[in-house]
Amino acid sequence: MRKSIRPDSVVFQEADLPLEVAILLIAGMSLLITGVLLFPISVGTFPYYENGLFGLLLVMFALQMVTLGKTPFGDMRRSTLLVAVGVLIAAIGIVTCFIPTFTQIPRVLLLLCFGPGGFLLLLQMCIAPDKLRTWARYGGVFHHLIVGCSLAYLFSMLAAALLWGRGLLSTPMTGAVVLIYGLAVVYLAVVLRKIYAMYPAAQKGSEGDVGLSINQSIILLTGVFMVLLGALLIPVGLGLLPFSGSAQLGLLMVLFAVQMLATGNTPIGPFPRTWLVVGFGLLFAALGIVSCIIPAILVSLLTILVGVLNILGGAIGLAKVVQARLQQPEGPHGSVPPELIRLFVAQLILNLLAILFGSAMLIPHLIPGLVIGVILAANGCVLLYLLYILTVLDAMQRRMEGAV
Numbered sequence: 001m002r003k004s005i006r007p008d009s010v011v012f013q014e015a016d017l018p019l020e021v022a023i024l025l026i027a028g029m030s031l032l033i034t035g036v037l038l039f040p041i042s043v044g045t046f047p048y049y050e051n052g053l054f055g056l057l058l059v060m061f062a063l064q065m066v067t068l069g070k071t072p073f074g075d076m077r078r079s080t081l082l083v084a085v086g087v088l089i090a091a092i093g094i095v096t097c098f099i100p101t102f103t104q105i106p107r108v109l110l111l112l113c114f115g116p117g118g119f120l121l122l123l124q125m126c127i128a129p130d131k132l133r134t135w136a137r138y139g140g141v142f143h144h145l146i147v148g149c150s151l152a153y154l155f156s157m158l159a160a161a162l163l164w165g166r167g168l169l170s171t172p173m174t175g176a177v178v179l180i181y182g183l184a185v186v187y188l189a190v191v192l193r194k195i196y197a198m199y200p201a202a203q204k205g206s207e208g209d210v211g212l213s214i215n216q217s218i219i220l221l222t223g224v225f226m227v228l229l230g231a232l233l234i235p236v237g238l239g240l241l242p243f244s245g246s247a248q249l250g251l252l253m254v255l256f257a258v259q260m261l262a263t264g265n266t267p268i269g270p271f272p273r274t275w276l277v278v279g280f281g282l283l284f285a286a287l288g289i290v291s292c293i294i295p296a297i298l299v300s301l302l303t304i305l306v307g308v309l310n311i312l313g314g315a316i317g318l319a320k321v322v323q324a325r326l327q328q329p330e331g332p333h334g335s336v337p338p339e340l341i342r343l344f345v346a347q348l349i350l351n352l353l354a355i356l357f358g359s360a361m362l363i364p365h366l367i368p369g370l371v372i373g374v375i376l377a378a379n380g381c382v383l384l385y386l387l388y389i390l391t392v393l394d395a396m397q398r399r400m401e402g403a404v
Contacts (some may be wrong), residue, residue: 011276019214020068021193022261026254026285027060028185031290035179042171051096052247052292054106058093058253059221061081061113062086063258067217072117074124078144078210083217089222094228097247097292099263107163115160122153123231141194148188155181211394222255223383230377237369246295249302257281267309269316303361310358318351339393346386353379 015189034053041048064070065086069078074122076082089109096106125131158177162168196202212220229248236243236329257390259265260281264273271277291298321344357375360367367375 004116011186012274012277015273015275016197017261017273017278018192018293018395019262021065021189021196022071022258023060023063023067024153024185024189024192024284025261026257026289027057028182028189029282029285030056030060030289031178031182031185033182033286033300034293035175035177035182037290037293038175038178039173042175046294046297049105049244049247049293049295051100051106052244052250052295053096054103054110055093055247055249056095056289056292057110057113058096058106059090062093063091063218063221065089066221067214067262072113073120080210083210083212087220091224091228092221094225094251095142095232097251098229098232098243100244111160114156118153118156118160120152121156123272125149125153141191141198145188145195148184148191151184152181152188168274210392213394215259215265216390218255218259218262218265219383219387219390223380223387225251225255226376226380226383228380230373230375230380233373233376234370237373244295245247246299247292248298249299249306250288250293251301252290252306253284253291254318257285257288260284266313268313269320307361309356310354310361312358313386314351314354314358317347317354321347321351339396342402343386343393345391346382350379350381350386377392 017270037046038048040046061072063086066083069076069082071082092106092109096102135146157178158179162174162177194288230240232243235241256267258281260273260277264271264277266277266280287298287302291302292335323345353375356367357372357379362374
């Protein structure tokens with residue numbers, strides 16, 4: 001007899017998946033899928049959109065910088081300057097995905113991240129007193145950490161060499177190298193998850209003067225994504241720029257996946273971060289990665305999926321916002337704090353724009369392309385404004401807690 005899935009099944013248990021591990025898993029998946037696809041690409045079975053891969057990898061580097069203070073050259077203090085640099089790199093990665101002719105700057109950035117970055121990380125591992133020598137003394141899983149880090153850093157430098165000399169290896173050989181590199185990154189992610197489970201304090205990110213939470217950091221990058229997408233769609237609609245709609249949808253799916261793996265937030269609302277949610281997040285990531293690398297192959301599917309998710313998410317979010325507003329306690333003298341009113345208005349507009357955008361995805365020519373660009377840019381601006389309100393409310397809460 002088949003066993004039914006019980007509520008206490010593993011898939012419904014809370015997932016202990018630190019953000020660093022989640023980002024490494026998606027980055028490793030990007031390399032694994034690219035390595036596998038390069039074999040059929042080499043014989044002309046599929047077309048290959050190099051900018052989609054380059055932009056996706058830059059966004060992965062930026063995510064680590066903005067959320068954790070981890071750069072391609074080592075851990076740094078999570079300062080305002082570092083977050084600004086991370087946002088700039090994310091913006092370059094987003095434009096790289098969208099615009100096929102934007103090639104030189106992303107190639108140079110990736111060359112620096114993979115080459116000097118991999119070398120410096122390997123050097124730091126070897127000479128830092130709290131790394132290689134300490135890990136070797138600890139033994140056990142830390143020996144796996146040495147192997148995982150060493151492989152990841154060495155293959156990072158090899159990836160830089162392949163970027164520098166594009167004809168250094170044949171396409172199938174390049175695919176094999178990228179595939180092994182992806183396996184090394186996934187292996188490192190699995191080892192780090194085990195270490196963080198044994199030593200929870202080790203997963204603490206770099207401290208600094210930036211008080212953005214994980215969710216707020218992802219809102220920041222999503223807002224930048226929407227603003228850039230909306231702004232670029234205007235000259236695209238006028239025929240002034242080429243545009244990759246496939247990579248646009250793919251990158252959006254990857255951002256959905258990061259949120260799902262990191263916090264349990266999905267396009268239709270927050271859920272407990274169970275292994276089921278993580279599984280759907282990895283599926284979203286895989287679909288997004290393929291769409292970034294192979295033009296047009298998943299456009300129809302992802303257009304419908306993104307449209308439906310936006311409509312459902314907007315409708316559910318709208319109902320929750322209205323319900324929360326009706327149940328909201330009033331302040332002194334029957335007034336509602338202005339910050340909460342602004343929060344309500346921002347959430348209301350965001351959900352309405354999500355429904356409008358989802359409808360435009362599902363119904364062709366419902367809204368002119370130029371207007372869709374304006375809607376997306378407005379969506380991004382409102383997201384960034386929402387982030388500002390959330391940081392203000394967090395600061396108010398900290399002041400109140402400090403006064404108690």
